[in-house]
Amino acid sequence: MSAAHDDDAWLAVIGTGPGTSDWLTPETSALAARATDLVGYGPYVARLAGATQRVHASDNRYELQRAAHALDLAADGARVAVVSGGDPGIYGMAAAVWEALERADHTRWAGVAIHIAPGVSAIQAVAAAAGAPLGNDFCVISLSDNLKPWSLIEQRLHAVGAGDFAVAFYNPISRARPWQLGAALDILRGYRTESTPVIVGSAIGRPDADLCITDLARVVPAQADMRSLVIVGASTTRVIATANGPRAYTPRVYPADY
Amino acid sequence: MSAAHDDDAWLAVIGTGPGTSDWLTPETSALAARATDLVGYGPYVARLAGATQRVHASDNRYELQRAAHALDLAADGARVAVVSGGDPGIYGMAAAVWEALERADHTRWAGVAIHIAPGVSAIQAVAAAAGAPLGNDFCVISLSDNLKPWSLIEQRLHAVGAGDFAVAFYNPISRARPWQLGAALDILRGYRTESTPVIVGSAIGRPDADLCITDLARVVPAQADMRSLVIVGASTTRVIATANGPRAYTPRVYPADY
CATH class of the missing domain: 3.40.1010.10 (Tetrapyrrole methylase, N-terminal domain)
Incomplete structure (x- = not known):
């Protein structure tokens, strides 16, 4: 070419x-x-x-x-x-x-x-805006069950939990798929603490971009919409204060004192 | 800024x-x-x-x-x-x-x-050169145990197997880490068939770029080096013949007849 x-x-x-x-x-x-x-x-x-x-x-x-x-x-x-x-x-x-x-x-x-x-990809732009939550091993899952069964998505969410991966969700929610994000977060709550960082990035790269860094205890699915991507941290992902507000990152070292 | x-x-x-x-x-x-x-x-x-x-x-x-x-x-x-x-x-x-x-x-x-x-990222360039092996849910793992214990990498490889993710390996092999890629492939062989596509992409984007599409039965770690990334397909990943040679892709639909 x-x-x-x-x-x-x-x-x-x-x-x-x-x-x-x-x-x-x-x-x-x-x-x-x-x-x-x-x-x-x-x-x-x-x-x-x-x-x-x-x-x-x-x-x-x-x-x-x-x-x-x-x-x-x-x-x-x-x-x-x-x-x-x-x-x-x-x-x-x-x-x-x-x-x-x-x-x-x-x-x-x-x-x-x-x-x-x-x-x-959009997930890289959301990760960059949030800090570096995908700075160590991670998974990417589409939460849409239009083209695959929800049972497979559940299986993959349990694998993410068992493997202690950070995870990025494409297609987290839509009017036709209102409950899947909540169900996915509930599965991860079985593996992670309430303080695990959660990032909701919407329309990143556009004038109406919005980024929210919250955690597994506080996040509600209504914070996301069709223009959003959602990242849930691994057990090592943490939030720090910076000159421009909070940032989430996953350290290269695991655990921190390895 | x-x-x-x-x-x-x-x-x-x-x-x-x-x-x-x-x-x-x-x-x-x-x-x-x-x-x-x-x-x-x-x-x-x-x-x-x-x-x-x-x-x-x-x-x-x-x-x-x-x-x-x-x-x-x-x-x-x-x-x-x-x-x-x-x-x-x-x-x-x-x-x-x-x-x-x-x-x-x-x-x-x-x-x-x-x-x-x-x-x-390099993994996106390798995926593009190979076809679209990361076209559905996937994981990314560094096989270097310099900054994390090998036991954690094993745990994550088993999670990849159980979740039927395609997976991309960064840092697959080096002189100081000669056996990790072979061990990783052996773990995945416990979950996938021998015909599962495996991609070894080296120096992609450079004049000496090299891309090999093989499978779990035939791949040997010596095909990769420090400049390589390795992608192992999910159970649905397949190889097709094209005008430019074989290409590997993971369909959007799971399973193919869903």
Whole structure:
């Protein structure tokens, strides 16, 4: 995918990074600029669209159909950028493109060169704003049970507890999934003390960003919404006072006197 | 930390992104350019140093001393960028700076404004090069037992197995830690089938980058070295053939027929 091959068709999966801030990598900007077609959720595509690209905006569902459409365009000779938020490899469109490719019998897609560009994920932006809660071993779980059974999520939450991992939750809550975050916090309360730090970061990177550092005793699910990510600390995660307010971090050393 | 405050002292912890590629965010570039002092491991600092900054290069050990030095400089009025590789919040210098601040009695550090800039971590770059193995829930573990007991790492590996997470290993192997990767793989072999995909990515983003997609039956620790990251798939992670060779991805849907 060097500039020398700019006449060839390709499909790149790229991510805008979280929010509207300047976490968009130069690679991603360059791929968007060289694309003939941008495919993705409307607000993400709007951030990257210039004067020259054809824009194929959609809502934020039907990932497989979107991926198939992008593969069709590339098979027809286009240079297609499929646009995710955050990092396309973390709950983004990268897996959907591979899934569409695998499910299809379309030999016409078999020749499409596919490139995934890594990006800054929302969870990294929330962690940076909060301090460094993911500074040691951690897990990442989507609390949405739309695509996997809740029993598996429970199994993973117990594993997080038993392994004493810090954990970041994607999709913590929505109107259609109002109780899952509370249930997840209750499971972790079986493994951690009440003073374990909990971070709720909303719309990080946007003008209306909000960050709350609280703990397992006090956090209530209503503090989070669809724009939020939630991080629950490990047993070693702690909160310190700084010139800019409290910050949460997980030390590199475990336990502190090792 | 807006441009309006460019005369104020500050300390920013930034990451170069992996390798020598263009995954350095605009925020990180801007902070490095506005800094009066760059502190960090020599090769990382060299990537960002311009004509104007004072450079305080070190080796890649003594993180706490480096953090303390940076805090001293900022307390004396400098604009200091502490430079990590990858994302400074993931096994980078962010946690070391908070740890130095917490351990110290230095009230002179208490007024230093500290900002963490998120970046692209090496594990995201390896995942992107391999396909999308972290496209569903995953864990991240450092296999180094320099700063935590091996018994804790074992506990976390069993949790990864029980929770059926994909897992990314930082610091998988070194001359001083030759057996840990093999032991980790053996633990996961107790939970996963022999055909579970394993990815060894070395020096990703550099000219000598190397990526190997293998499986739990065939992988041997000697395939990894100090420049490598290793990803072991979940039970649902699979390998498909593409125009550019095999790619590994973890579907969004679990199980595939859910």
